[in-house]
Amino acid sequence: MAAPHPTAADEVLGICRDLIRFDTSNYGDGSGPGERAAAEHVAGLLDEVGITPEVFESAPGRTSVVARIAGEDPSRPALVLHGHTDVVPARAEEWTVDPFAAEVADGMVWGRGAVDMKDMDAMILSVVRQMAREGRRPARDVVVAMFADEEAGGVWGSRWTVEHRPELFEGATEAVSEVGGYSVDVQGRRLYLVQTAEKGIAWLRLLAEGRAGHGSQVAPDNAVTHLAEAVARIGRYAWPLHLTPTVRTLLEGVADLTGLPFDPEDPTTIDALVAALGPAARFVGATLRHTTNPTQLGAGYKANVIPRTAEATVDARFLPGLEDDFDRTMKDLAGDHVQVEEINRDVALEAPVTGDLMDAMVDALLAEDPDAAVLPYTLSAGTDNKALSRLGIAGYGFVPLLLPPELDFPGMFHGVDERVPVDSLVFGTRVLDRLLRTC
Structure with missing residues (x-):
């Protein structure tokens, strides 16, 4: 045989x-x-x-x-x-x-x-x-x-x-x-997170120009200063909370599983629900708002020379449906002395959280792990x-x-x-x- x-x-x-x-x-x-x-x-x-x-x-x-x-x-x-x-x-x-x-x-x-x-x-x-x-x-x-x-x-x-x-x-x-689709522990209950949305990507180059000169001079038009101020504004900006449909569905589901309160107007309840997701909170917590993280800096070639230009890069991720809001705010944060150029940009996505394929994914998981729960989430x-x-x-x-x-x-x-x-x-x-x- x-x-x-x-x-x-x-x-x-x-x-x-x-x-x-x-x-x-x-x-x-x-x-x-x-x-x-x-x-x-x-x-x-x-x-x-x-x-x-x-x-x-x-x-x-x-x-x-x-x-x-x-x-x-x-x-x-x-x-x-x-x-x-x-x-x-x-x-x-x-x-x-x-x-x-x-x-x-x-x-x-x-x-x-x-x-x-x-x-x-x-x-x-x-x-x-x-x-x-x-x-x-x-x-x-x-x-x-x-x-x-x-x-x-x-x-x-x-x-x-x-x-x-x-x-x-x-x-x-x-x-x-x-x-997506992997399990996390939520207060003793196993939860599978199916990814139905993802943030958009904007890798940006900040370019500042100023007047070159001797390092001992008074330099109000200093490219490094212009750039540093822009980087600080962007890096420290507190982007406002925005709950997209996928994120809201997730938070409502976690509230049902845990008994924790969910008030979309109360950030403390949202933070508690995200924290209940354990290690997955790293991904989910970054999907409550746009994010902008400066990642690289470059300027100058000698300690006593004021350079004419300075540049930085920013890894920005924007929420589905809010791209225009993101672009307007980024332009304001960069300021008049700094140009914003795109290195790489790609779309944000949000697929339906209901439908035949979603139902089939849920059914396939629960057939193997019937005591678990399944919820959608957004990838940062x-x-x-x-x-x-x-x-x-x-x-x-x-x-x-x-x-x-x-x-x-x-x-x-x-x-x-x-x-x-x-x-x-x-x-x-x-x-x-x-x-x-x-x-």
């Missing part, structure tokens, strides 16, 4: 470890190893089970993979199931383990990308491989995409693909990807769903992981000693398989 085919639960750890071992560090400046080797590995995993992938480069080494899997009902709109294979760099001397060795210890797989997001990549690949081996189809067409360059804004990955290969996503209306960062939104595709974050309550999972995004429990990966394959069969 032939040996049974390996299941997603059998394969997910090995696939995750293999992906982590590819150093796909993205430095954001065109350097680094690129994603080619990892993409070819992904393509091989798909091709092995009869799923035909398309592998393409936007620039040398910047490689993405896309494959379409036919569904039971091809008349329905397609679903995009996507990940990215690049990771942020890791300094090995700061880690407990080699960040690219994919060691397994304490019931977890460790390494750069274990959280962001080779865990989800492995879950996607293991589930679709199992379905292919078993001759099962998803409920509708599924487009599996593994993009390059997400960690630098997706310019050479999802954005390039949407611009140059939009036909790959023909008929797709919804997408599922990273930074960004994902490749931004690029797909240009094609009218509504994006969600759904990486279904049942996590130990003591594990600071959100804190490991771009952090040191990234790790994910092996049992969580197996749990995620069951949930994701159920989703693809029903959504």
Whole structure:
């Protein structure tokens, strides 16, 4: 009798470890190893089970993979199931383990990308491989995409693909990807947070000009002074509270779970509800208002020379539906002596918190963890769903992981000693398989 085919639960750890071992560090400046080797590995995993992938480069080494899997009902709109294979760099001397060795210890797989997001990549690949081996189809067409360059804004990955290969996503209306669906402990109750919205991105350069001169002179038109004043105003500005529909739904749900009061006019009740989310409060707390964080400064070339110019960069994130408000305030804060230029800008998103796909995600989670609760939330960062939104595709974050309550999972995004429990990966394959069969 032939040996049974390996299941997603059998394969997910090995696939995750293999992906982590590819150093796909993205430095954001065109350097680094690129994603080619990892993409070819992904393509091989798909091709092995009869799923035909398309592998393409936007620039040398910047490689993405896309494959379409036919569904039971091809008349329905397609679903995009996507990940990215690049990771942020890791300094090995700061880690407990080699960040690219994919060691397994304490019931977890460790390494750069274990959280962001080779865990989800492995879950996607293991589930679709199992379905292919078993001759099962998803409920509708599924487009599996593994993009390059997400960690630098997706310019050479999802954005390039949407611009140059939009036909790959023909008929797709919804997408599922990273930074949502994982569990948090809320006063002893397990809560899964499905990402239905994300803030917009505005990486800004502040440019100040003044009169150059000798450092001993009186200098009322000093570029460094102009810039420093603008940076201080922007960095210290207390952006007002704005509760978007997704955030309000989350806070109302947390209030119901905990019995804590929720008064949208009382910031203290809002702060208490956010704090009840534990480590996830880092993401959620940054979605109550716009944020602007100065990140770089540069000016001058000698101690006794007043420079003509000075510049700084600001990482700004704006809320869905409030972009114009953000732009007006930023211009006022910069002042008359400082120009604001865009380095990178991308849209804020807010997908429906109700509907068939949301219901299917909730049902898939509760089928595996019936005593839990599920609520939507807004991500303070960004994902490749931004690029797909240009094609009218509504994006969600759904990486279904049942996590130990003591594990600071959100804190490991771009952090040191990234790790994910092996049992969580197996749990995620069951949930994701159920989703693809029903959504």
